[in-house]
Amino acid sequence: MSDFTQRFLFEDNDVRGEMVELDRSYAEVLAKHDYPEPVARLLGELLAAAALLGSTLKFDGLLVLQARSSGPLPLLMVECSSDREIRGIARYESDIGADAGGLRELMPEGVLTLTVDPKVGKRYQGIVSLDGDSLSACLSSYFALSQQLPSRFWLRADAGHARGLLLQQMPADRLPDAEARAASWEHVVTLADTLSDEELLGLDNQTILHRLYHQEEVRLFDAQPLQFACSCSRERSARALVSLGEVDARALLEEQGGEVTIDCQFCNARYQFDAADVIQLFAGGGTAEPSPTRH
Known part of the structure; x- marks a missing residue:
């Protein structure tokens, strides 16, 4: 299986995680358009983010992440359905080169809109400014400021491989004490921050979790497949x-x-x-x- 998400759970604290690996579906997205490397990388990271969020939210419908800016990359758009089908697209200026820079340079004054569009029920939409150094930082800031579960993202994409890690603090259960919960959350996040780009892109999930949390009791669940699919007809x-x-x-x-x-x-x-x-x-x-x- 080359495209999947995989959940894990810390047995002794109120934190859960999700990891995503996109190879074939990311390659199919890139095959539809000749994207410059910096554009392809950001699109891959957004695909990974949508897959992570789609796996953690309970909905029957469509999750859409849409980033817009006034810069040379005016649009990134990714959709992930509750059927675990994913697709994405970018709009960019033709003179973007391999050394075009990162999120700040390509998407100045950018805004990221998160939309959950269920088949039945009310549509939800949230907006965050793209004022961080990376999509990971922007999404993490959004969840830190919102009323939802505290969440941290680590997203990377390179050469047709997109990977992501998501940590979320759950409601109090195993650790009812507020100080203990805060310390536990800071501990797991600090360890995840030590994960290098090479490790996230190159290692399997079990190896990553062992390297980060070998002193913790972590339960890794079965992988859930994803695939590229377009909803046009x-x-x-x-x-x-x-x-x-x-x-x-x-x-x-x-x-x-x-x-x-x-x-x-x-x-x-x-x-x-x-x-x-x-x-x-x-x-x-x-x-x-x-x-x-x-x-």
């Missing part, structure tokens, strides 16, 4: 076309020479609709698949 593209209204859809059809093309920005899939398709859509005839001669 001909039907969803048709619904977007219908949402324009018949007059505007016909005008777009004429403007594009008799065939409307809708491209998925995540996976580069292309959906085409000719005049007959548009007539059928607004007549309530549904979205028949194109003939074998059309692509």
Whole structure:
């Protein structure tokens, strides 16, 4: 299994953790676009963050992390579904080179929006400024300031491998004393801070946990698989076309020479609709698949 999250639990204190490894799914995201290395690295870190959060939140729907800025990297967007399917995309200026710098340089005045969009129930959204040195720091600050569980992130991506570690302090149970809880939390976080980039990217989860917490009693749960998948479809593209209204859809059809093309920005899939398709859509005839001669 090359793409998975794996939970662990400290038996003697109120802290749980989650680790993520993304290889194939991250490689598939990168294969769709020719991203410069600094952009690919930040996108990989955001993919890892979404996978970690998606594994810890209880929801049936979609988790979206969207970072926007006024800089040379105006958009990073990652989605992770409750079905453990992940996808991501970046928008960047063409002159970004390998030495473009990190988060501060690429995404000045940036804002990260976290959205949980359940199939049933109320939508949740939180916003944090991208004023830290890394995505890990920004996400950790967000959870430190919010009313949610105290959480710390460690995220790394390099050469098609994305990794992440998340620690969360749980409600008081094993350690009801406030001072003991604070000391325990500081202890596990301080040890995690010693984890190098090379260790997080190169070692398996059991080895990492042993190196960090060999004096603690830690229970490691079974790995849960993840995969790249795009939620685009001909039907969803048709619904977007219908949402324009018949007059505007016909005008777009004429403007594009008799065939409307809708491209998925995540996976580069292309959906085409000719005049007959548009007539059928607004007549309530549904979205028949194109003939074998059309692509």
